[in-house]
Amino acid sequence: MLPSTRATEDTARGDEAPPAETLMEVRDLEKHFPLTRGVVLARRAGAVKAVDGVSFEVLRGETLGIVGETGCGKSTTARLMVRLLEPTAGSVRFEGEDITHLKGGRLKAVRRELQMIFQDPYSSLNPRKTAGSIVAEPFAIHRLHTDRSERREQVKGLMDRVGLNPEHYNRYPHEFSGGQRQRIGVARALALGPKLLIADEPVSALDVSIQAQVLNLLRELQRDMGLTLVLISHDLSVVRHMCDRVAVMYAGKIVELAENEALYSEPSHPYTRELLAAVPGARSDRRTITG
């Protein structure tokens, strides 16, 4: 089933770019969710292999795309990378350090470097907190900028950075549009100055005209702040636009990992070819969207 996983080492290094440095290394990662039967005397009746032996590297400064359909394990992979889930087996190394089993203070320190943006800007923000206090929450958790007015200035700076009006500091999430809410999520993720930002379907809940605004913002931030970005999406054209390298997942495994151009011009795995052919509007010349 998986003969054609291209080696990351071969494709990672561009011709003229300085040798790329590995920021995160994922080795043989597995996450199995047990299935149980019976309510009172629950017994194990097998497992869902959501992530089933995945290995790849994230290079410093790149945008890595992970694409696949529902249930392929892409979101579980993301959650394993930031230690929101405990893997069944395998390891995650960040800047050379094995973070797979970190606990307590050390884990908290690493989490400052790894931040996540979620799909749904409606459910990922606490409706009873103001935009300002949502963005300031990472400061509270990590006891940074404890001086009130300083913290406020920091938050306003972040809001400004992601294109929100800092005067809307005291507004509640319901007063913002979907695109603006996603910007609040981005500002919160940036608060601690992370090195790696993982965006799980960041634009799929947004209208097309708003999608482009958020994608442009992520690109600018990456360029200006030297972020490394992992973008998880089911949308092949979004991934093509954003990413340097792309991993295609199917049934818990990476079936193909290649440079962007190579993947879209000469997909080597049959599943990748099927995915690309399935995108509406991409099939016949006459009906291809131009503009």
Added chain:
Amino acid sequence: MSTVDDSPLLRVEDLRVEFPTEDGVVKAVDGITYEVGRGRTLGVVGESGSGKTVTAMTILGLTRAQGGRITGRILFEGRDLLSLDEGELRKVRGNEIAMIFQDPSTALHPLYKVGAQIVEAVRAHRDLSKAAARKRTIELLGLVGIPDPGNRVDDYPHEFSGGMRQRAMIAMALANEPKLLIADEPTTALDVTVQAQILALLERLRGELGMAVMIVTHDLGVVAEMADEIAVMYAGRIVEAAATETLLNSPEHPYTWGLLRSIPKLDGPRVERLEPIPGSPPSLIDPPSGCHFHPRCEYAQPDHARIDPELLPLPDDPAHKVACLLEPKVRRKLWEESV
């Protein structure tokens, strides 16, 4: 459009749908006119809140119960559906006009077998025995590509995958061979490979059964593939309508330009930045004056905030209609410069 009968299958004239709410009156549909020809596919494209779904639901009288104030005319084979009472409309709904919805997992009743739900749709409009209706149901499930329909007819919805549920919904909609099928975001909840299968199925059935299709979606890729004509909606109005190729290759409305530019492409050179439409869609309670799009339009002139643009045919292509206050010459120049 059609050769034998000149009258369109469906003609919607100056349709307005308003919903009174605590915050004010929501003008969901603000005076739209369009036609669907026999056997043709119309794609209605718009973002959330553009009024595209309300338009579709109003055709079937599904916005009446929500206290919508509806004016205008909806002529189906010359008969005004808005003048029908609920009983008369019920004879049309699911029979001559059928609808499939976005989310196949909520549109099927979880406690009834899939087959029983389709049997119900068949028997609602036809005087068939239970056995005959069941036979017809198995036939329909086969038609929409459910494998082993004789056994799957007795499955419950949870035993079907998302794609199979949407196929079952389509089977139900086809039960009485409608002349018009309204599909509201039929593939939005589905994965891309399943989406391709469902779109191919709709295309095949349209050819085999000769029905007209109105497909409502936010996805320009879907209408590019399916539709003969496209109508673009913005803030309750149609801002541009044309044959599919014309609309995609020489669009005239700045909003259509914005939509086309803001989508990342699967082919061609990769661009550094997408060109988004600035701002966000307006409130329908208090929409902008004049051209509803003027606050987000980079070409807007001061008087565009006062004058309501009409949806007018282009002089050299009457099938291409645009509601824009810019001079046609100016528009064409702007578009050609940007390509």
